[in-house]
Amino acid sequence: MLITPSTSSIALQAKLFRGFADPSRLSILEALRDNERTVSDLVQTTGLTQPNVSNHLACLRDCGLVSLRQQGRFAYYSLSDDRVAELLLLADELLADVARGVYECTRYNAPVEKTNG
Amino acid sequence: MLITPSTSSIALQAKLFRGFADPSRLSILEALRDNERTVSDLVQTTGLTQPNVSNHLACLRDCGLVSLRQQGRFAYYSLSDDRVAELLLLADELLADVARGVYECTRYNAPVEKTNG
DNA sequence: TCATCATATCAGTATATACTGATATATAGT
DNA sequence: ACTATATATCAGTATATACTGATATGATGA
Numbered sequence: 306m307l308i309t310p311s312t313s314s315i316a317l318q319a320k321l322f323r324g325f326a327d328p329s330r331l332s333i334l335e336a337l338r339d340n341e342r343t344v345s346d347l348v349q350t351t352g353l354t355q356p357n358v359s360n361h362l363a364c365l366r367d368c369g370l371v372s373l374r375q376q377g378r379f380a381y382y383s384l385s386d387d388r389v390a391e392l393l394l395l396a397d398e399l400l401a402d403v404a405r406g407v408y409e410c411t412r413y414n415a416p417v418e419k420t421n422g
Numbered sequence: 423m424l425i426t427p428s429t430s431s432i433a434l435q436a437k438l439f440r441g442f443a444d445p446s447r448l449s450i451l452e453a454l455r456d457n458e459r460t461v462s463d464l465v466q467t468t469g470l471t472q473p474n475v476s477n478h479l480a481c482l483r484d485c486g487l488v489s490l491r492q493q494g495r496f497a498y499y500s501l502s503d504d505r506v507a508e509l510l511l512l513a514d515e516l517l518a519d520v521a522r523g524v525y526e527c528t529r530y531n532a533p534v535e536k537t538n539g
Numbered sequence: 540t541c542a543t544c545a546t547a548t549c550a551g552t553a554t555a556t557a558c559t560g561a562t563a564t565a566t567a568g569t
Numbered sequence: 570a571c572t573a574t575a576t577a578t579c580a581g582t583a584t585a586t587a588c589t590g591a592t593a594t595g596a597t598g599a
Binding site for chain 1: 544545546547548549
């Protein structure tokens with residue numbers, strides 16, 4: 306896209322939203338909504354592989370959405386800011402009204418989800 | 423990722439956030455924040471090509487983030503819900519505090535931006 | 540030191556998707 | 570009907586990135 310004076314802040318915002326724009330990262334964020342969790346906690350909760358969870362956590366951390374508290378062998382992750390949960394909540398509410406539209410949005414599908422086999 | 427009872431709502435939310443998670447779509451949403459706009463308006467404002475703008479608008483519309491009012495040859499687009507603007511605002515505020523982290527997030531780059539040439 | 544556990548990182552692959560250029564559709568004016 | 574204008578759609582390409590399996594790192598305990 307064209308580069309304008311305000312482009313960089315737009316790009317930043319897009320990056321921020323990309324933190325939320327993936328089912329795996331979202332399920333991690335959801336799991337962190339009430340409690341801090343270890344990586345293996347999150348692996349159990351989300352069903353993702355451990356490297357995958359770690360990778361998403363690194364992204365979320367780089368982007369400032371989650372914080373890390375290291376204790377011995379364990380890495381405790383938590384939401385870094387109340388507004389992360391607020392954004393999730395607001396999205397929930399918006400979704401309640403536009404859900405039908407989102408359901409029918411076939412233009413950009415979520416990544417294909419593999420069933421066992 | 424693993425499919426659980428709550429997966430589908432997570433997937434929906436991820437789709438919703440993907441509407442916001444692209445610089446081009448964000449600049450369109452920003453342009454719509456105060457006024458409804460025609461497609462060619464948006465082409466001018468964003469510097470994107472017309473097919474590209476139309477494509478993003480179709481996505482945003484399918485996902486319920488923008489509304490269309492057709493009038494003759496012109497298509498007037500606007501934000502479909504106040505909460506879309508609210509989400510943008512909340513992200514702005516969050517960004518103000520985590521901007522440094524987002525800047526340094528090299529894990530997932532924004533799509534390469536082409537300069538003239 | 541050796542084994543185990545928790546987590547992070549790496550290489551490679553497959554897929555999703557943002558973009559362009561060409562073209563189709565539709566409306567308005569002459 | 571013809572032209573111009575506004576927008577949508579299509580085919581094709583390039584890139585970003587989510588994922589897996591293997592491996593590295595680092596802490597704990599025997």
